[in-house]
Structure formats: structure tokens, C-alpha cells
Amino acid sequence: MGFFSLTQELAIDLGTANTLIIYNGKVVVDEPSIVALDAHTGKVMAIGDQARQMQGRENPNIKTIRPLKAGVIADFNATELMLRGMIKKVRTTSSMFSPSLRMVICIPSGSTNVEIRAVRDSAEHAGGRDVYMIFEPMAAALGAGLDVEAPEGNMIIDIGGGTSEIACISLGGIVCSKSINVAGDVFTSDIKNYVKVQHNIRIGERTAELIKCKIGAALPELEEEPEDLQISGPSVLTSLPQTITLNYSEIAYALEGSLAQLDEALMQVLSDMPAELYSDVVKNGVYIAGGGALIKGLTKRLSDKTGLQFHIAEDPLRAIVRGTNLALKNMDRYSFLIRA
Helix, strand or coil, rough: CCCCCCCCCEEEECCCCEEEECCCEEEEEECCEEEEEECCCCCCEECCCHHHCCCCCCCEEEEEEEEEEEEEEEEEHHHHHHHHHHHHHHHCCCCCCCCCEEEEEEECCCCCCHHHHHHHHHHHHHHHHEEEEEEEHHHHHHCCCCCCCCCCEEEEEEEECCEEEEEEEEEEEEEEEEEEEECCHHHHHHHHHHHHEEEEECCCCCHHHHHHHHHCCCCCCCCCCCCCEEEEECCCCCCCEEEECCCCHHHHHCCCCCCHHHHHHHHHHHHCCHHHHHHHHHHHHHEECCCCHECHHHHHHHHHHHHCCCCCCCHHHHHHHHHHHHHCCCCCCCCEEEEE
């Protein structure tokens, strides 16, 4: 047992859908950004995976909250409670004193000063002593293995739960970028609405999420076709149980409107990009990170639209937290970190 506590360094991807924490080079927390509270006292009942299991199954005494919406804090108190609980999962040391916490947290590139302060305050209330922030596109680029300090254009698309971030990076800075509130949560909602309207079946968020992960597609025709998926739910008309089979082409149709907005945002960033950097991107291609990178056929769709090459980052779900950890380990080197 140690008498003196050292500084504990945490890299945190505080996402709309999931929160990931790296400590000592390892991902020690990877859980949904959900907290379950006692509806009367506000006491924490569960966080992360346990709270996710309660979602949609609550009784009047329990409420589940997703405290982040569209990449920013929507419920300050719930965010603080969730973050505190997640950090507690990391603290396995047996020192007599709580370690001092140094954190780097990634935030959307379109964050306002008020939103940045909200993240800082939540982190400090959860025990953070030194709190720094990094914009998500920069973290995603680092996590994808790009040299963000090089004098050349590197382009990254980060499709998370609440926002999609598209950015061109050069010389350690974001040259041009676009952040839109069209991402994983919207895709899930699109699928729920499609199943309700086209098949007259009500499904919950978890079922829609499953459909997205299994047969979510960006094109109605794929070279490697995923197997059809059978789902069940109550009929909108009769409330009796009903089972249907969905195929990926239907889901591509359901997602088309939202994916078109992603196409438009990408074209906007490309049109804003200086010519020299554009030529670098033509040579290097575009990297995609975040859960949305796993939508089948997305790279082909975007390549067909732009004529550019698209690459999925290694382990795209963890690219952002990997990049955040790299920034944490090289704080003296990277001037783009934001001191809260």
C-alpha cells in the first residue's frame, strides 16, 4: 500500500453513445453513456452497461438518462454522476490518498465556450485536477495514425453517436471543418421510424441499434451481402406480436436522407479546402473513424461521390480515445490541446 499518490492520467472519450477511458495505455472503460437514477432521490442506481440493460424497462421509481445529446452535455448533473462513476471503475490503486487526476477529454470541434466550460466543470467535479481538451477530429486523426503536425493535408471523418465531424488538418491545426448533428443516434432513429411506417411495428432503441450494427448499409447493392435479420415487436395496428424479416437494402433506403446530409457536409469541406491541401488529400485519401465507419458500403458510397480514396481507421470505435491518449502522453509537444 502506497503512502503517496502519484498523478493518475486518464484519456477520456466522453461520447454521446459511449464513454471510453484509457489508463496506463489500456482501455479500462468502454461502456454506454447512460446513467440510471432513483427518480425520487436522484441517487445513482447504475451506470454504463448496467444502466443500458434497464433502458426501456424502467419502472416509475427509476429513470435512465443519456446525459449527452449531439456531442454536448444536455444534463450537467447526470454527466458529472456518470463521469464520477466511470472514473471510480479505473481507481483500483490501494494508496492511502486518492490520486490527483490529470485528464484529456475530447470534445466536438463545433463546441461553444459555454459547452467547453460545461465539460471542464463536469470533469473537475468528478475529481479532475488538471483538465485539458482536444477537438474530436484531431483525436481521431491521431488515433488513425496520421501525422497531424506534417506540412500536408490530412482529412478525417469521425462519425460518432451524436455528431459527425469532417476536418482537414495540417501543421497541427484544423484548417477547415464541418460538424453536423447527423450520426449514429440519427441513423438509429431513422431505422425505428422506417420499421414503424413501412412494417407497422414498434421497436425500441436497442432493437434499432441491433439492426444498424447487423445490416446497416450505405448502398442498396453490396458486393458482400449481410444475411437478412428477423425482428419482432408489437403491431402498431393491433398491438399483437409480429415478426418480420429485414434486408440491408431496406436499411440503406431508411438511411438515405441522413447519409445525403453527410455527403453534403463532406462536399462543403472539400470546397473550402485550399488547393495545395486538396492535392494532398487526393494523394493520401480520407480516413473514417467512429462507429459510423462500420456501416457497410460507406467507403464505396463516399468514393463514388467524390472520386477520392477512403480508408477505415484501425479499430474505428476506439480511434478517438487512442488519439486522446497519444495527446495525453505528448502534452508538451502538442500545442493544440485546450487548457480548461
